[in-house]
Structure formats: C-alpha cells, structure tokens
Amino acid sequence: PxxxxxxxxxxxxxxxxxxxxxxxxxxxxxxxxxxxxxxxxxxxxxxxxxxxxxxxxxxxxxxxxxxxxxxxxxxxxxxxxxxxxxxxxxxxxxxxxxxxxxxxxxxxxxxxxxxxxxDARYVQVTGDTMTGNLIIEGTIKAEGGSEIEGTITGLLTLDQNGAGAFLRLEGATGTDTKIGEQPVYTGTEPTSYANAIQIIVNGTPLLVKTWAHGH
Incomplete structure (x- = not known):
C-alpha cells in the first residue's frame, strides 16, 4: 500500500x-x-x-x-x-x-x-514547506511577520490597509520603512549601505530610493 x-x-x-x-x-x-x-x-x-x-x-x-x-x-x-x-x-x-x-x-x-x-499530494493548512515552482492565481496574503524570498514575476502591489507600502529592511529592527523614505535603524546600523530599497523589473534594477552612506 x-x-x-x-x-x-x-x-x-x-x-x-x-x-x-x-x-x-x-x-x-x-x-x-x-x-x-x-x-x-x-x-x-x-x-x-x-x-x-x-x-x-x-x-x-x-x-x-x-x-x-x-x-x-x-x-x-x-x-x-x-x-x-x-x-x-x-x-x-x-x-x-x-x-x-x-x-x-x-x-x-x-x-x-x-x-x-x-502529505505528498496536498499542502497542509500549517507546517508544510513547499518546494519547486508554485503557480498561484489570485491574491496572496501573508500576515504575522511573514518572510518571502525569491523572484516575483508580474505586478507587485504593496498595500498596508491603503496607508502605503512598507518594507522591513534587514537590520532595521524596530521601525518599518515606507517606500521612498530612508530606513530607520534602531539596532546596529550597518557600516555602509546603498540602494537600500530596490525593485527589479524584467532584470533591470528600478531604484525607488537610493542612499549612499558609510562610516
């Protein structure tokens, strides 16, 4: 069996x-x-x-x-x-x-x-790790401090209840950063960073906001 x-x-x-x-x-x-x-x-x-x-x-x-x-x-x-x-x-x-x-x-x-x-045929409600290519049509909703890594093909809309799009940047431990604003670090600020927020469209970097900064 x-x-x-x-x-x-x-x-x-x-x-x-x-x-x-x-x-x-x-x-x-x-x-x-x-x-x-x-x-x-x-x-x-x-x-x-x-x-x-x-x-x-x-x-x-x-x-x-x-x-x-x-x-x-x-x-x-x-x-x-x-x-x-x-x-x-x-x-x-x-x-x-x-x-x-x-x-x-x-x-x-x-x-x-x-x-x-x-288990190998269906995705559980919780606890599963999906591998390979997954095609999703419709709305993807992630809550609770979710992390998404990889490449998103197509239109990406970031909306926080209509109040604007916010990104949590690596190292910004306390404050969300709105797209177009300089990131606020409440932890240890990195010694240098540039192009803190970047969106790539069809392989071409689209710089939403650029900060050249260093210590």
Whole structure:
C-alpha cells in the first residue's frame, strides 16, 4: 500500500453479489480484512457482519466491520480481502454465490487512514514547506511577520490597509520603512549601505530610493 496506517473505526465493504436462489438455501456473505507480510504470514484485522440474504439479481450490499485499534502497515505488507458465504441449514440445495468486480462494478472496501497518507499530494493548512515552482492565481496574503524570498514575476502591489507600502529592511529592527523614505535603524546600523530599497523589473534594477552612506 502507499500509506502506512489504518485508523481504528468502522470500515465498509461495498460488494456486488447475487446467488442462485430457486429451490436453494438462503445465502449470506461476510468479509475479512487481513494484513499479509512479505513472508506470507497473515494477521486478521477485521471480520465483518453478515449481509442480508442474497437474491438472484446483482445487488450492491454495504457490509460493515470494525477495526478496534490503529494498525501500522509496512511497505512490503499487503492488504487482503476475503469473502465468505454462509448457507442456512434448512431444506434446499446448495446455492452458488457470485461476486461481481472490476470494470464498471465498484466492488471495494473503504479504508480509513491518517491524513499523512496524502502529505505528498496536498499542502497542509500549517507546517508544510513547499518546494519547486508554485503557480498561484489570485491574491496572496501573508500576515504575522511573514518572510518571502525569491523572484516575483508580474505586478507587485504593496498595500498596508491603503496607508502605503512598507518594507522591513534587514537590520532595521524596530521601525518599518515606507517606500521612498530612508530606513530607520534602531539596532546596529550597518557600516555602509546603498540602494537600500530596490525593485527589479524584467532584470533591470528600478531604484525607488537610493542612499549612499558609510562610516
């Protein structure tokens, strides 16, 4: 499997079944879910409830089973689904049950797992580090002292609630600096700096404000 955890809870077997009913005993089915190790040893995880009595028409049955505790699945383990039939002991012949699967028939078992099973496919609300190229269409909003590094292609608008754009400059530990104003350092001022605020458009530096200063 491509995930490593089965979460405790109710599991549903979605089975499509029929049976030969004319003159035969009533037939019900149930399923088991097992974990098979690389060496072939099997561990029983779930035994489901019984289905309703099968009819001679291909019918979808939702049959439930309970996994009592979380289970860890190794990378070389396999999950095995087995389906069994039970017949009543009354009069009549032995029925033949048919399980329909594949193609357009969605026979399956619905499993529960941890959200980390999808960690490589989806971005979490918090805690993820994204790598590679990420295309975002629309508005990007960063709050709480967020830091953005890299290249922004296209139009960049800096707006602080309509009050103007402010940049926090490296070394300006206390005071935000509005674009077009000389940075104010409340910590240790660097020994020299120039072009303190700079925007590059299509590879060409656009100097918003330049200060040549040194000690």
């Amino acid at each position: 491509t995930f490593t955890d089965l979460s405790a809870g109710v599991y549903a077997g979605q089975l499509h079944l029929s049976a030969t009913t004319a003159g035969n005993k009533d037939t019900k089915v149930y399923w088991t879910l097992l974990k098979r190790a690389a060496g072939g040893a099997e561990t029983l995880l779930i035994t489901s409830e019984e289905s309703e009595v099968l009819t001679n028409i291909n019918t979808h049955y939702e049959i439930h089973g309970v996994l009592s505790t979380d289970q860890t699945i190794l990378s070389d383990d396999r999950l095995v689904l087995k389906v069994y039939g039970n017949q009543d002991t009354g009069a009549g012949g032995d029925a033949t049950a048919t399980l329909y699967m594949e193609g357009t028939t969605a026979t399956r078992i619905d499993v529960q797992t941890h959200f980390l099973a999808f």
